[in-house]
Amino acid sequence: MQDEETVLSIEGLQVDIHTAAGVLHAVRGISFDVKRGQTLCLVGESGCGKSMTSLALMGLLPRQAQRTVTRFTFQGQDMRTAGKRQINALRGNKMAMIFQEPMTALNPAYTIGDQLMEHYMLHRQASQAQARERAIELLEKVGIASAGRRLGQYPHQLSGGLRQRVMIAMALMCGPELLIADEPSTALDVTIQAQILRLLADLQAELGIAMILITHDLGIVARIADRVAIMYAGEIVEEGEAASIFGEPHHPYTLGLMRCIPIPGRTEPGGKLGTIPGMVPSLIGPQQGCAFRDRCAYAQPCCSEAIPVQGNPDGQRWRCIHETLEVSA
Structure with missing residues (x-):
């Protein structure tokens, strides 16, 4: 049962x-x-x-x-x-998933912020400002400093550990x-x-x-x-x-x-x-x-x-x- x-x-x-x-x-x-x-x-x-x-x-x-x-x-x-x-x-x-290799799971053509915010806006019908606030909150929760600045960066500008933390934040959005x-x-x-x-x-x-x-x-x-x-x-x-x-x-x-x-x-x-x-x-x-x-x-x-x-x-x-x-x- x-x-x-x-x-x-x-x-x-x-x-x-x-x-x-x-x-x-x-x-x-x-x-x-x-x-x-x-x-x-x-x-x-x-x-x-x-x-x-x-x-x-x-x-x-x-x-x-x-x-x-x-x-x-x-x-x-x-x-x-x-x-x-x-x-x-x-x-x-x-249902969310953290994939095996963050460098290939993250799209190199889009910023971290765009990728974090996209599905939150889709699933929660949230505004861009609300999605940005949520993204900053989650990046800080997973231990990424200067979260607001990180939103404008691309995956290749982050270390492997930071990319993995971004993937975790994305899964928790x-x-x-x-x-x-x-x-x-x-x-x-x-x-x-x-x-x-x-x-x-x-x-x-x-x-x-x-x-x-x-x-x-x-x-x-x-x-x-x-x-x-x-x-x-x-x-x-x-x-x-x-x-x-x-x-x-x-x-x-x-x-x-x-x-x-x-x-x-x-x-x-x-x-x-x-x-x-x-x-x-x-x-x-x-x-x-x-x-x-x-x-x-x-x-x-x-x-x-x-x-x-x-x-x-x-x-x-x-x-x-x-x-x-x-x-x-």
Whole structure:
């Protein structure tokens, strides 16, 4: 049952892309809920379907991609039957996204002010003066000094960190209920990255926004996530509360990712970190069984068949034949 605090509910989301080699199954039947004030982190290595999931939610898939979904509700509203006008009214207004690379996401031909003010004037029927006031307010909120002067500048006149802050301000202009942040700190140095993540966490706590954070950095996840969904080959292979995922991972892929992280006090300086052998399989053509089985130390012959989804009373779910894993394996 969906409660009033559930902002987004997804069940059976699938994205297929038609290519010359066949149908690429980029996202394969994933399901999750995000509640008000909650941060869900989508985690996985490059190519596992994280960004494609976010584009599917925002209705921004490439033309050759096809989305199918069993349930897709936003604030109780069925988005499967929503028309183009209805989606446009929500996108950038109640549903906002911070894209991966701010230099390409911002239009180099328009000033920062024009890009910040445009959709606020559109969605809120605000005057240019009201939109300018709101833009200055948000730029100051995200920590940009001399905000009024920045409105007249172009993206290339700002540093990477400032451009990312502008993207955050742009996403918050209309006061969204859901914020999707796709690798918001990947292109930034470590110091700026920490500032951006702290800023997102503070803004979310202040505004009560539901947030989906897409990343492959488990260090970020440990600091900011309430719930974690581990994606591999287009599927969510494990999902649950962050403390449960880090404390007792049940899927071999999750465990493999954990072993790749240095642990203060336990990992010796200069010591070897864990690795996951092999490569992500091709998702073109029919898919059957566990996609991780060729890289998994726990694989059994039955892993080539349909894999059950298991769970525990804490709400942790995983797609694997094993109930628990021997960590020493």
